[in-house]
Amino acid sequence: MAPRLDFTFRLSGRGWAEAAISDGTNTTSMAPSFLSDALGDLLRAVNRVLAGAREAECTWQEEPGVDRWHLVREEDRVVLRVFAVDDDVEGETELVFQTRQTLPALGDAFLRGAQAVLDHYGTERYRNTWVEHPFPTEELELLRRRLQHR
Incomplete structure (x- = not known):
């Protein structure tokens, strides 16, 4: 059984956020900027996988660098990987987080x-x-509905 997945996201300044994800064994933190709709894009990716997509991805702009979230569905589970991509070193990508969760556990972590x-x-x-993006209300409500029907 996979440990409980926890996701936190807080605004740290105008146009900046701090986020962390942990499964009790692996943890990583990020500092996305408003150049991407970080929380909205992530909830859209989670919703796609919960709706049956085999894969979904989103990218957070960090200035410099990006965080690439990659979700791959494996029947009733999802493998979530987060990669840090360095803008300064072309092609330099580092796996900074990986976990395998049930679909409900994954959805619940991002819903919470x-x-x-x-x-x-x-x-x-x-x-x-x-600044640039509203709170992703529709994506949050869609996630809530998807989890209620599981």
Whole structure:
């Protein structure tokens, strides 16, 4: 049985966030910028996999560098990998996190993490602080509905 997956996301300044993901054994943290819709893109990728897609991916801009989230569905489980891609060294990619989770455990981790963001900031404060992108309300509600039907 895989350890519980935990995901946190908090706004650390205008247009900046800090995020972390851990499964109790592996942990990584990231600092995405508003150049990508980090939380919204991630929830969209999770929703695609929960809806039956074999793979889904999203990229977070870090300035410099990017974090690439890659989800691969294996029947009732998902392998989640996060890669750090260095802008300064062409092609330099490092696997910084990997876990294998059930579909409900994966979805629940991101539902809890995103709901905590909404509870803390609300939609208006989130938009004012994150700058370029609104809180991904529709993606969060879709994730909630998908998990209720599992």
